[in-house]
Structures are given as structure tokens and as C-alpha cells.
Amino acid sequence: MRKFAARGMVMALLALATAGIAATSTAPTASACSSQENSSAYAATLPQVNPGDRGAEVKGMQLRLRELGYGLNGTGLYADNTLSAVKDFQRKHGINDSGIVGSKTWQKLVGVLPKFRTENLWATTPQLNPGDRNPAAVTQVIDHLMRITDGEVPGGANGVYDAPLADVVKQFQRQVGIKDSGIVGAKTWHALSTVVSVRGNWGC
Numbered sequence: 001m002r003k004f005a006a007r008g009m010v011m012a013l014l015a016l017a018t019a020g021i022a023a024t025s026t027a028p029t030a031s032a033c034s035s036q037e038n039s040s041a042y043a044a045t046l047p048q049v050n051p052g053d054r055g056a057e058v059k060g061m062q063l064r065l066r067e068l069g070y071g072l073n074g075t076g077l078y079a080d081n082t083l084s085a086v087k088d089f090q091r092k093h094g095i096n097d098s099g100i101v102g103s104k105t106w107q108k109l110v111g112v113l114p115k116f117r118t119e120n121l122w123a124t125t126p127q128l129n130p131g132d133r134n135p136a137a138v139t140q141v142i143d144h145l146m147r148i149t150d151g152e153v154p155g156g157a158n159g160v161y162d163a164p165l166a167d168v169v170k171q172f173q174r175q176v177g178i179k180d181s182g183i184v185g186a187k188t189w190h191a192l193s194t195v196v197s198v199r200g201n202w203g204c
Helices: 002-018 056-067 080-092 103-111 135-149 163-175 186-199
Strands: none
Touching: 056 080, 056 103, 056 186, 080 103, 135 163, 135 186, 163 186
């Protein structure tokens, strides 16, 4: 059932991208949205994050904490303001406030989310280079970025991976510690997906 839902989602977005319209993916099936299954299994896969780290997990964690009322931006760097927020979150949830984000903190922060909010249903995509015309891949990049930024993403008209869109990707790559080539390969796809999943911004 989920395969058909994902296929329909991709086809709908492909049509919009071809027309030069940026859009986010459609919601999962009603049964998926009403599922009581949480994200504890996903949270168990997340690596330990320490103060001073930079990466996709840090950026996703910052965005998740922001939704919980902490005044953070998704910089991707685990700096002092993020440390203060993490320690406060840990104290409120009965966790040793070391600032180290391990399994207990991930479970309270991400594991409690419904599974549909952390599960990426997009299919694997090919490498995308600046200047390429690939409506399906461009649509996926835009969808990921919109779920991260909560705003419009420039570029991508007619399915072309143009300079404005590549600039947004390059900024994202710098934030998560990937070489800012603008090339969307396996590392960048994984980082994009990780940020959205840790934030809990897939699904309904």
C-alpha cells in the first residue's frame, strides 16, 4: 500500500516540477497517519552527538528543539546555545544533563514522534549536478529543502538544477560539513533526509 502511495506522491510532484512549480509532497495514507507506532527504532539508529560537532544530526536536532520552544536556528554546529538547550531538555526529561546526545536523549527527542514523521518515503535518486535537467530529482531536492527551511526554495523551474537552487544546496552542505560542490550525491541525499527525519517533518 505504501509503495503505491509513494509512487502517486512522486508522480504528482513530478507534474508540478515540470510546470516549474515548487511543491511539497502529498501526505501519506490515512492509515499511516493514524498509526500509533512511534519512532523508537529510528531513534536507536542515531549516533551520539557531542558539543562541537557539526552535521545533519545536529541540524535536525536544532530544528526539533526549536519546535519545542527553544530559540535555536538550524546552523548544523553544536555550539553553546545548542548546549544550553540540550541540557535544559535533558533535565526536564530526567536525563543526566551532560549535553551529550546519546540514546536516552534521542528517544525522548525523536523516538516519541509518530513513525510517519520520521520515515522518508522518497525513492533513491541519482546524482544531480548543477545544470542538469531532471524533474524528478529536482522535485525531491526542493521537497527536502522546503521541509528543512519552512519556506520557498528558489530555482528549479522546468526541472532544471539551476544556480539559485544549487546555491541553497551549497549552503546546506556547508552547514552539515559536506564539501559545498553543489553536487547532490549519496552523502547530500542522506544528509537532507536525516535532517528532515530527526526534525520529524515528514508525513502528515
